[in-house]
Amino acid sequence: MEHKLPLEGIRVCDFSWFAAAPVATKILADHGAQVIKMESATHPDGIRMAMPLTPGKEESLNAGGWFNNQNSSKLCLGLNLANPRAKEVYDRLIMVSDVVVENFSPRLKESLGLNYEDYVKLKPDLIWVDQPMQGITGPHKYRAGFGAVITPLGGLSYLSGFPHRPPVGTGTNYTDYVINPGHLAIAVIGALRRRKRTGKGQHVVMAQYGSAVSVLETAILDYTVNGRIQTRSGNRIPYAAPHGCYRCKGEDRDCIYYTAMGPAPGRKDDRWCVIAVFTDAEWEAFCNVIGNPPWTSDPRFATLLGRKENEDELDRLVEEWTQERSPEEVMLLMQRAGVPAGVVQDAEDILVHDPQIRARGYYVYVDHSETGHSAYDGSGFKLSATPGTLSSGAPRIGEHTEFVCKEILGMADEEINVLLAEGVLEVG
Amino acid sequence: MSEPETLLGDIRVLDLADQKGVYCTKLLADLGADTIKIEMPGGDPMRRIGPFFHDKPDAEKSLYWFQFNTSKRGITLNLDTADGREILKQLVLTADVMVETFPPGHLDSMGLGYSVLKEINPRLILTSITPFGQTGPYRDFKGSDMVAQAMGGLMYLAGFPEDPPYRIHGSQAYHSASVQATVGTMIALYTRELTGEGQQVDVSLQESVLMAMETAMQHYDMRKEIRRRVFRPPVVPGIGLYECKDGHVFSYTVAGFGAGWDVIVDWLDSEGKAGDLRDEKWSEVFELMGNFRALIAMVSDPPRLIARLEQFAHINGIFTDFLAPKTKQEIYESAAQRRIMIVPVHTAKDLVESPQLEALGYFVDVEHPELGMSLKYPGAPYYHISQTPWRISRRAPLIGEHNFEIYEKELGFSREQLAILKQQGAI
Numbered sequence: 001m002e003h004k005l006p007l008e009g010i011r012v013c014d015f016s017w018f019a020a021a022p023v024a025t026k027i028l029a030d031h032g033a034q035v036i037k038m039e040s041a042t043h044p045d046g047i048r049m050a051m052p053l054t055p056g057k058e059e060s061l062n063a064g065g066w067f068n069n070q071n072s073s074k075l076c077l078g079l080n081l082a083n084p085r086a087k088e089v090y091d092r093l094i095m096v097s098d099v100v101v102e103n104f105s106p107r108l109k110e111s112l113g114l115n116y117e118d119y120v121k122l123k124p125d126l127i128w129v130d131q132p133m134q135g136i137t138g139p140h141k142y143r144a145g146f147g148a149v150i151t152p153l154g155g156l157s158y159l160s161g162f163p164h165r166p167p168v169g170t171g172t173n174y175t176d177y178v179i180n181p182g183h184l185a186i187a188v189i190g191a192l193r194r195r196k197r198t199g200k201g202q203h204v205v206m207a208q209y210g211s212a213v214s215v216l217e218t219a220i221l222d223y224t225v226n227g228r229i230q231t232r233s234g235n236r237i238p239y240a241a242p243h244g245c246y247r248c249k250g251e252d253r254d255c256i257y258y259t260a261m262g263p264a265p266g267r268k269d270d271r272w273c274v275i276a277v278f279t280d281a282e283w284e285a286f287c288n289v290i291g292n293p294p295w296t297s298d299p300r301f302a303t304l305l306g307r308k309e310n311e312d313e314l315d316r317l318v319e320e321w322t323q324e325r326s327p328e329e330v331m332l333l334m335q336r337a338g339v340p341a342g343v344v345q346d347a348e349d350i351l352v353h354d355p356q357i358r359a360r361g362y363y364v365y366v367d368h369s370e371t372g373h374s375a376y377d378g379s380g381f382k383l384s385a386t387p388g389t390l391s392s393g394a395p396r397i398g399e400h401t402e403f404v405c406k407e408i409l410g411m412a413d414e415e416i417n418v419l420l421a422e423g424v425l426e427v428g
Numbered sequence: 429m430s431e432p433e434t435l436l437g438d439i440r441v442l443d444l445a446d447q448k449g450v451y452c453t454k455l456l457a458d459l460g461a462d463t464i465k466i467e468m469p470g471g472d473p474m475r476r477i478g479p480f481f482h483d484k485p486d487a488e489k490s491l492y493w494f495q496f497n498t499s500k501r502g503i504t505l506n507l508d509t510a511d512g513r514e515i516l517k518q519l520v521l522t523a524d525v526m527v528e529t530f531p532p533g534h535l536d537s538m539g540l541g542y543s544v545l546k547e548i549n550p551r552l553i554l555t556s557i558t559p560f561g562q563t564g565p566y567r568d569f570k571g572s573d574m575v576a577q578a579m580g581g582l583m584y585l586a587g588f589p590e591d592p593p594y595r596i597h598g599s600q601a602y603h604s605a606s607v608q609a610t611v612g613t614m615i616a617l618y619t620r621e622l623t624g625e626g627q628q629v630d631v632s633l634q635e636s637v638l639m640a641m642e643t644a645m646q647h648y649d650m651r652k653e654i655r656r657r658v659f660r661p662p663v664v665p666g667i668g669l670y671e672c673k674d675g676h677v678f679s680y681t682v683a684g685f686g687a688g689w690d691v692i693v694d695w696l697d698s699e700g701k702a703g704d705l706r707d708e709k710w711s712e713v714f715e716l717m718g719n720f721r722a723l724i725a726m727v728s729d730p731p732r733l734i735a736r737l738e739q740f741a742h743i744n745g746i747f748t749d750f751l752a753p754k755t756k757q758e759i760y761e762s763a764a765q766r767r768i769m770i771v772p773v774h775t776a777k778d779l780v781e782s783p784q785l786e787a788l789g790y791f792v793d794v795e796h797p798e799l800g801m802s803l804k805y806p807g808a809p810y811y812h813i814s815q816t817p818w819r820i821s822r823r824a825p826l827i828g829e830h831n832f833e834i835y836e837k838e839l840g841f842s843r844e845q846l847a848i849l850k851q852q853g854a855i
Contacts, residue, residue, distance in 0.1 A: 006619040023639065031615055049721070052647045065646025135811070138787035143764050144686040145771065152678040152773040159597035161587055167676055167773050168659045168669055170596050171585035172642040179600075182607035183809040186455060189614040190435040194816060196621050206810035210790050213779055214809040215451075217598040220791075221491040222479045223776035224804035230776060235574060235594050238478060243574065245583065245592045258653035260663070260727050270656060272593055274578040335569045340559075342575035344593050346584045346654045347644040354579075359564035362635050363645070375649040377639045380604075381612030382561070385627035386619050 005032025006386040010192060011408075012036065013090070013097035014074070015081075015114065017045040019147055019173060020208055021103035021131045022070045023181035024188065028099075029073035030379060031388040036097075036404055037071065038090060040080035040426045041397050048397070052258070054371045061397055062370045062428070068394035072366070072376050077405070078398025078426030085424045087113060092409050094119055094126070098195075099188060103131040106141045116203045125201040127191045131184055135207040147173025147208075150180075154212030159219060162234040175212045178380065183211045240278045241307035242286070244315050245344060246322040248273050248330055255348070272344035273327035275318065275334060283307075285337040290321045351375060368393035398428030434460020435816040439617065442466060442519055443500060444528040447474060447573075447599065448633060449557040450496040451606035453527050456613070457499035458808065458818055464519070464834065465502040469853055471827045481799060487827065488798065494824050498794065498805065502825025503834050504855050507538060511854040516540065518839055520548050524626075525613055527555045532562045542628050553616040553626040557605050561632030576601035576633035581641040587657045605636035664717065664727070665743040666692065669773070670751045676773040677751065677759050682720065686769035689714040695766055696750050703746045713739050780804070794823050831855060 010033040014025045017039065029035040039045050041061060048067040057063035077093070079086050094100055102114050109115075109130065116128040130136050133145040150173070151157050157169035187204045195201055213220070219230045235244045250269025257266045277283050287296040295317055300306045307314050322330050327343040334341035343349060350357055357363065364378045371393070379388040405411040405425070419425040436456060441463040443453040457463035465472070477492035478485065487493075506512040517540075520526065526545070528535060535541050542554050556562060559571020560579075574595045577583050582600070583593040612629035620626060638645070644655040662668030666681035666689070681692065693714070696702040704710075713736070716722055726732050751759060756772035763770040772778060779785060788811045793802040808818035835841045835855065849855045 006615050027611060049724075050643075051724070052643055052650050052653070054650050065650050066643045069643075069646055134784050135788050138784045140764070140784035140787075144767060144769050145680075146685070148680050149678060149769060149771045152676075153771045155774050155776060155779050156597060157678065158675075158773050158775050161594055162591060165588065165591065166669055166671070168587060169678075170582075171587065171657050171659065172640065174596065174600075174640055177640040177642065178604040178607055178637065182604075182611050185611045186459075186607070186614050187435075187810045187813055189611065189618055190459060190816075191813070193614070193618045193621060194435060196618070200815060202816065203812070203814040204810060205812040207788060210785065210788060210807065210811050211809040213785065213790070214806055215598055215600065215603040216776070216806065217603075218479055218491045218495050219598070219776045220779065220806040221495055221803065223780055224791075225481055225491060226479060226483060228479065232597070235592075239476075240572075245574075245578070245594065247592065256651075256653050258647045258651070258655045259658050260660075261730055261733060262727070263651070263653050268654075270589075272578075272583075274574050274583070274595075276572040276574050278572070335566075338570060340570040340572045340575050342571070342579040344578040344583045345581055346656060347581060347641060347648040348652075348654055350579075350581050350638065350641075351645055351648055356560055356564045356566040356634065357638075360561055360632070360635070362638065371650065375645060377645070379612075380608035380631070380636050380639060382630040383612055383616060383619075383627055384630070385623075385625065386615070 004386070005388065006383070007192075008032040010034070010099065011097045012099045012101060013093045014038070015090075015100070015102035015104065016131065017103065018047050019070060019176035020180040021101055021129075021184065023177055024131075024184040025074065025101055026070050026072055027181065027185045027379075027388075028188070030390055035074040036093065036400070036408075037074050037076045037395065038079040038081060038093075039076065039397060040078055041428065042080050042423070042426070043082050044397060057370055060370055065371070065374070068368065068371060068374065069376050071394035073391045074395055075400040075404060076395035076397055076428070078401040078428055080424055080426065081112060083422070083424045085419065085422065089409070089419070089424065093404070095123055096408060097126075098192070099127045099129065101129040101131070105144060106132050106136050109136070120201070120203070125195060125199060127188065127195060127201045128203050129184065129188060130205045131180075132205070132207060134209045136205055147176035150175050150208050150212050154209055155216050155219060156212065159216065159230060159232060161232045163232045165232070167232065175208065179215050180206070180208050180211045183214070235274070236311065238308070239304075240276055241304060241311055242314055242318050243276050244318065245272050245274045246315070246319045246330075247271070248322050248327040249325055251326070271327050273322055273330040274342050274344060275330070276340040278340070282339050286334070286339050289333050289337045289339065364390045366390055366393040369396065396428045398426040401425055401427045433816050434819075435813065436461035439524045440464070440522055442516075442523045442526040444526065444530070445557065446529045448529040448602050449527050449555075449606055449609060450474065451603050452555065452557065452609040452613070453500065454496050454498060455606065455610045455809075456525070458820055460816065460821075461525070463500040464830070465497055465500045465825055466505050466516075467502060467827065469504045469506050469828075469855060475827075494803070495805070497824030498820040499822055500825055501830040501833070502828065503831050504828040506854050507540070509852060509854040511849055511852060513538060513540060515835075515839070515854070517548055520545050520552060523549065523552060524617070525553045525555060527557070527609065527613075529557045532558055532567045546626065549626070551620060551624065551626045553613055553620070553629065555609050555613045555629040555631070557609050557631045557633070559633050561635065562630045571633055573599040573601045573633075576605070576637060579634045580637035581644060582637050584656055585641065585644060588659045589657055593657060601633045601637050604640065605631050605633045608636045662744055663737070663740060664723065665740055665747055666717070670748060672751050672754050672756055672759060674755045675775070677756055677770050678773055679770040681769055687767040688718045691766050692747075692768060695762065695768070696746065699750070701746070701750045705743065705746060710739075710743070713743070792820055794820050796823050798826070828855075
């Protein structure tokens with residue numbers, strides 16, 4: 001018998017767009033909640049237009065990998081939120097939902113009338129979620145932004161990278177994918193559990209800015225306690241050496257790199273491996289793996305203190321050994337000897353070659369009407385009794401308009417047709 | 429005054445986590461779970477991680493320990509002794525969640541595997557965080573934060589193409605795995621309300637960060653393109669990192685997000701620094717930069733882009749010179765007034781001084797009676813949960829601080845028994 005998904009029976013009215021909150025509602029949807037997105041071809045979720053797009057479908061709003069990946073298992077009600085009559089529709093949906101999620105700028109949220117205070121009077125057990133950039137209160141609440149600016153604003157950029165290089169950050173809208181949606185999902189599922197026990201709803205507000213500052217390890221305390229402004233330290237940490245990223249031998253084949261200028265043909269020769277030696281036993285094992293060359297018995301490298309003091313030279317010597325080998329070989333030799341090491345994998349390595357990812361079935365392939373057979377991120381945690389699953393790929397804009405209007409909102413055909421004609425509803 | 433209701437006030441968590449999972453148990457503890465940190469007698473290895481209070485290395489002064497063990501109680505217990513394992517079983521009877529980070533199979537080898545624990549307490553949720561997960565050919569591989577960031581694809585995306593890849597600061601694989609583990613644990617707790625039964629939550633450090641590859645996986649899946657670290661100084665004016673008087677600002681004046689170049693030129697002009705940008709010849713360049721789709725199309729078409737580079741460089745030069753003598757905060761304020769998306773690259777000091785974080789009540793003072801003062805901590809990841817607020821209920825525990833409370837008062841060991849356990853090294 002097919003198992004019941006853990007969040008079955010929970011309905012989420014999902015106004016969220018771009019990233020962070022949609023990734024949180026993906027987690028809910030992949031675990032059985034009925035998540036209903038609202039957008040229209042007139043005003044689509046902006047991330048539908050972003051790269052990568054399925055070749056040959058560059059004009060479609062339904063063929064984007066970025067959007068699709070973070071909207072699996074959801075339904076889409078084609079609703080033009082900019083139309084004044086849209087409120088008639090979403091007000092009804094809110095009344096039959098358990099959770100409402102929005103991540104608009106507070107200005108847009110207010111103009112749409114999406115205020116918890118108004119709806120809770122009509123439906124006291126609502127769980128209402130706002131996920132603004134900086135807050136729905138405070139002097140900077142109206143400041144524009146999204147994931148790309150949270151990384152510098154929230155302190156991660158300043159702390160990441162090499163000390164002699166500028167703080168260029170993570171290369172992605174980092175906090176949008178695990179940290180901020182995860183923090184949000186924890187609160188929402190906790191609130192659902194409490195509601196199950198007490199019947200009471202509540203209001204959850206998560207400022208993405210604050211959420212990002214919560215994962216800076218000791219940077220805040222070191223400043224408030226010791227007055228120290230921590231800065232970038234590359235790959236080095238105080239209690240391990242060698243602890244770095246080393247160049248390895250490239251592969252003898254062509255590949256295509258994605259760049260901001262479009263696809264660029266190249267060689268698969270940008271290959272690296274990390275090695276992390278924490279203990280004396282790991283140091284000894286490391287030396288054995290590389291064949292105990294004379295430098296390893298140099299007293300300067302015999303102790304952690306010595307290795308830290310001579311780390312530039314140490315890293316150079318380690319790299320002399322790694323660059324003669326493929327990163328996979330380095331990893332396997334080190335791991336077999338009990339030394340933590342790993343390939344700096346690119347997406348091809350991960351999606352196609354990594355036997356661990358494959359054995360655990362992390363990626364889920366779904367057939368989609370516009371992108372064909374496509375890979376999606378599965379769940380970042382595995383539940384033994386009630387695991388999540390992708391019930392479908394991402395919805396096309398307006399794919400479920402009829403279903404939502406008829407089956408959930410109980411609207412008559414006539415009413416639907418009027419709203420379609422007026423451009424309030426769309427079918428996709 | 430009664431304590432406010434918390435989200436997890438009815439939940440007890442046994443915390444056997446090292447660095448990989450210590451943020452998971454902090455998240456649960458700050459949401460109100462009665463979280464018992466179980467340390468080896470003599471103290472947990474995390475107490476050796478710096479920095480330290482006033483830079484004095486001391487097991488009771490590790491800021492790392494302080495940061496990640498708020499709101500928890502602490503006991504010492506040696507699971508390498510038979511008595512220690514029996515005591516853990518007694519605690520399991522009282523617990524809802526156990527979070528552990530031992531290598532796969534280690535709990536089984538101690539006779540404390542999930543099948544055993546489930547017999548003792550069918551409602552128990554066992555959350556396990558390991559480098560590569562409980563299954564698969566790499567399950568016994570060793571890991572660390574950097575190894576997971578490498579194997580999980582994050583490192584390949586950050587930085588300059590001419591530099592080696594680097595790990596994102598702040599043990600992001602440990603944080604990510606802890607966040608994923610907490611979400612999984614919350615779903616398991618929710619499910620238990622329906623089924624009455626616990627289950628296992630299996631989290632791999634490597635898998636926990638895969639989602640944060642952003643679009644790299646889909647680029648390969650859909651187009652066989654490998655995305656890698658490609659940072660360059662700004663090419664399209666207004667998009668990228670700019671140096672200023674006291675650091676850097678990140679500018680993201682992408683079309684449609686905040687104000688456009690008409691507003692930026694007004695800003696430059698207001699200080700007489702617009703150069704020739706008022707000249708009619710620039711208007712079609714600004715128009716292009718204001719059209720998201722046209723911009724995307726242009727950057728994917730090298731010949732058209734190259735034709736634009738000289739114009740872009742001219743505008744960029746004026747913009748760079750304009751920003752250079754200003755401070756981060758001056759730029760942020762002026763840009764925000766005009767709805768231009770430029771933000772400072774914040775240091776810890778900037779964050780502590782942020783008026784917005786102040787207004788949200790983000791930072792919280794936590795009393796440390798032994799140090800004779802309160803320390804200012806980073807606060808809740810969600811600053812507002814209306815009925816069941818997040819809060820740090822206490823500073824991190826001292827070594828064995830709650831042994832008496834738990835062993836004597838709760839489990840009912842006599843002083844004589846505790847003396848035996850202490851001498852044997854079990855507690």
